[in-house]
Amino acid sequence: MGQRQEDEVLELEALIADLVAFHADAEPSPGAPGAAAVRALADGEIAALRERLPGDEDRERLAYLEAWLEQDMARLGPLLEARAALPSWALSHPGSRLAHQGRVLMANAIGRDPEAPGADLPADPASDLAALMVGLEIRGESALTRQALDLYLRLSGDYELARLLSLYGTCHALSGARRSLRRRPGNGQDPEHPALLAECMGECRRYLALAERIAEFRFPPLVIAVGVSGSGKSRFTSGLVARLGAIRVCSDAERRRLHGLDPVAIHPQGGGDGAAVDIFSDEATDRTYRRLASCAGALLDAGIPACVDGTFLCRWQRDLLRQQAEARGLPCLLVSFEADDATLRRRIEKRARRQGSDVARSLRVLSRQQVAFESFADEERLHLVHLDTTADNAVETLVGLIEEHVKLT
Structure with a gap:
């Protein structure tokens, strides 16, 4: 698939329709199961956060999420192996933006981090959708998160994909936590930036909290x-x-x-x-x-x-x-x-x-x-x-x- 124009701006319904069409038309990558991509993503984000998180409490939260990811990857391994791994929509749309009611919500339309570990590896389509849902949820757009999921499943019919959303969503939330720490003042930087430090850590912890919510065991009706x-x-x-x-x-x-x-x-x-x-x-x-x-x-x-x-x-x-x-x-x-x-x-x-x-x-x-x-x-x-x-x-x-x-x- 060719790369789109850099200034592509999409409303949510158009984005979901485009995402469904892309996943339907993309050629599966032979010999590249989605398990490899999610393993690279999970391991890479955990390692990066372990190195950068400053407090014991945050490290304990990370350890819990790491254990949960290990269990979920083992549980879902057969499903990941059975499903086709595809290139990410984000790789073909690097300049895309998501808009809603005249305002830009996300500079990267599906919120997929191109620098995340394993971002260039073929992955399950659930990864793209989960990245979008995390991006909407962290911005307080819960109604749009639900709309995106409902519309994607209705158009694609791929309801089995839903079983992978918690796994990928947790990984993408950890990606957000890592990105938040990039702006944290380092040891050699001006210490007179407590506001910036608080802002970075606050954003990081919001992503960690989102990862924990996604990983929660639920009893859906x-x-x-x-x-x-x-x-x-x-x-x-x-x-x-x-x-x-x-x-x-x-x-x-x-x-x-x-x-x-x-x-x-x-x-x-x-x-x-x-x-x-x-x-x-x-x-x-x-x-x-x-x-x-x-x-x-x-x-x-x-x-x-x-x-x-x-x-x-x-x-x-x-x-x-x-x-x-x-x-x-x-x-x-x-x-x-x-x-x-x-x-x-x-x-x-x-x-x-x-x-x-x-x-x-x-x-x-x-x-x-x-x-x-x-x-x-x-x-x-x-x-x-x-x-x-x-x-x-x-x-x-x-x-x-x-x-x-x-x-x-």
Whole structure:
């Protein structure tokens, strides 16, 4: 891939789309597993910080992170070996900048340090995304961090990548801590700079604290969003990304991805872009829900709250997802998104007209879903809450229900 112009400025959505396309098109480096790059990065940053950190307390924090990294690299070694290692996006975009609402957030668009140990080695795509997330998080842009992760996974479909984010994120946070110490006054420099010393050490410790947060063991919940077309589940669950940090997995997107279609394109209800294969056949639906379970499992393994958005007409579909949380000893919440029939029909008619699809056909899909929906079993009711999406405070109610039932915050 050619090097871009030095003055390239990207908004977050454009950056993520470019990052996904780059990772999809980049040629894997044969015989260069990502484990080598993350090992070089971790060892190099630990060694540099050990040499430069002045206090025993900071060194103890570093020792804890070093032990955690060793354990995580051993645990994730097989996954790193199995995945393709690619050149970093940052190497092809040295002058890129990330902007948001007219202001430049990061002079290096994904925050990847070109001078970090092993920066020139092929690495897992997770390294680029983790660097971006660390750069946003350290600047207090948590909402953008969540948006970046949600959009990258939705566009790429690489939910397995999420399992590597803590490992790479911790390493990139340590890179930030090392960079902070570069400006620290040395022994031979003017000692009359206590403010600069305090500033450097404060920034370094913020990066160390971020590394510790990333490395924390978490108990993420699984939220299963259930409801027929027009119930409002997609609209209301989209707010969970910014409000609660949950990553959405959408049945429509994954169904289309499984059949080689654009996962984020607007399409008519029940349509298949004229594809020869019926993407709504029983077999396709079975594959879709097994795919949703796999994606949710990867997010939960990564310590990331997952929200799966689908109709979930059948109990076996809901059970399949619920088992992903229960098998891991994690909390699960079923949210039934509900609206009266007139509201459902009005929403579907409005959406069909907006998308240029057949209104009558869309309403027939709703009728079939209502007939086919299998009522919740007694076991499901232990995890079930009902949400009236016609209420004025539906969003706040949804957030409150999740916080109350699964203690997300």
